[in-house]
Amino acid sequence: MSFSSVLGHAREIGILQGAIKSSRVAHAFIFAGPDGIGKKLVARAFATVLNCSSGGDDSCGACADCSMMASSIHPNLIEIFPVDKDGEKDPEGLIRINQIREVQNALRYRVDRGMKTVIVDGADRLVPAAAHAFLKTLEEPPPGSVIILVTSKPSDFMPTVLSRCQRISFRPLPEEAVKGFLVDVKGLDPNEAGALSRLSGGSLAKACAFIDDGSLQKRREVIHRLSLIGPSDVAEALKLAEDLSKTDGLDELLEFIKSWYRDRIVASEGAQHLVANNDMQRQLKDAGVGEFNRLCSAFWAVEEARKAIAPPRYANKQLTLEVLVLKVSGARFM
Template sequence: MGLIEQTDRLLMRFEDILGHTKEISAIKGAVTGNRVAHAYLFAGPDGTGKRLTAFAFATALNCRGFQTDACGRCPDCETAGRLSHPNIIEVWPTIKAKGKAKSSDDDQQDDKARDMLEKAERPEDGLIRVSQVRDILSALRLKISTGRKVVIIDSADRLTLAASNAFLKTLEEPPDASVIILVTAHIGLLPATVLSRCQKINFSPLHPHAIAALLTDKHGKTKAEAEEAAKLAGGSIARAITLACGGAIERRAGVIGKFGALQRGDAFEAMRLAEELTKMDELEEALEFIKGWYRQTAVDTEHTGIDNGNGGFRRLWRSYKAVDEALHDITPPRYANRQITMEAMMLRIAGLL
């Protein structure tokens, strides 16, 4: 499998990125002032535009008509928009391809080992491996006639330790006319040796008003639908689109209705809800709904001083923490037992632990 994924056309200009004015201004200044660093780390919550900004940056570095932004019309901009520019390389977490023999040696260098990998649908299920890093190094050694070679490593926190170590020398001293951009929503999982070799740019959650405007303008949502999704999205465009366009708001209402009615000390109902959650196919989505509801309700309670029968700020915040920790435990790399984790979480929410 190649390094570049062929997908739908992406927006490839800085002006198309929602928010992050200060961060984009700094990147533009680096390009126009010829002060581009050799390695960057784009860090921030999922769905806030880090990857799109990385591609806009890569396009700007290769655009023949660049002034303050990529022109969007030259051959380089056209090929970048189709994710087929030879100077722009994207790497992502991979899993072992289904139906093919597993390799016991992640460090194999032959083509057969590479063919056994496929892109992970969810980054947390995959890893960025030594063989992929070796492909990056080979690509960076190739001479180019114009522009800059740009490597975008999506979900860089999924680099294996061996892959990170193999990458350190290149991060510190990449070949001429090359830039490496690491993108992550989990900066704490990256080794300090990697962090110290990158210039960090933080991407904060986007304002709900900006997200709501996007949903109405670009996705045809009503003002009420857009505001509801934006409020629940936690500053993530991707999350807001899923909520508004994928039926998630209706699913959320069904889950939240049950938790809002849970009484403190009700062990029977807590265990019943734990069993129901355990059987859910989309358990992680349900826990995200519950966590978001507890957080927003806690914040509203703190601001208004009215608990609306939900038990006050302290209980709400303890419940939020219980859900957050349970979600962390059942997802990679921990993979805790679902039933035990849900039972412990529900007992904490009911005030019984």
């Protein structure tokens, strides 16, 4: 992985390359930014260039160090991530003190060339004791080493950790970059790719997950069913609520439904270029110009239901969805 093969993030990479060129690489970094936009890829590209034998500001991809980095077997690459109680990788798990001790042990051996690079993925999952144990290392890592904390929640860090690191803030990828990738690499139709790049908010990982778990298709089906419900279709409204309540990834689907009402609002206002669900232009046209206030209240009703179902409120899912679908579809008991 070289800097040049990373999608986007020219500004962030520029800062790192500037540090390499001027031989002023900080000893600890925080790479902060939304999930799934490539922070860890940049961290790995950085680790690779710091160890590449070509000695430039990007890795050559051809030397022994680059190929060991590419297969994650380079002795100077140390990666840790949150694990569950059985020690299996788990983004919702924790980084425990024993993992920090292992890193500290690994850093004890001096390197004869390159730089030992520690990548702590999901660093906001450090348990307090582990974060505390790590402070001294963050402050004064052994010579020839660099630590990169990767996180989407920098606000969860102790200030004492934050103050010891140089922060690089990653922005979401531009829509066009995500769209281009989805068309060129994933072979998506440009309209669908456009929709996906907007709906994923510039997160390539999220966009790819939407393709893999069939979310895009599910979104079309749910919006289609919702738009067919008329004032007297109470039974169908309740059936849709029941089906939704049994769906995996409900939160995501509710976000999609919200995006649909948002699209109808912006389309009604003549701002077609802001529509997210680009691949559903026909359905949007069929839905016609809606009444502004009714569309806004539907949008907020979906958001309210989404929040009600989520922790810490855990409202009854089916009941909440029934009320929601009846409300937004205008179906009524006659």
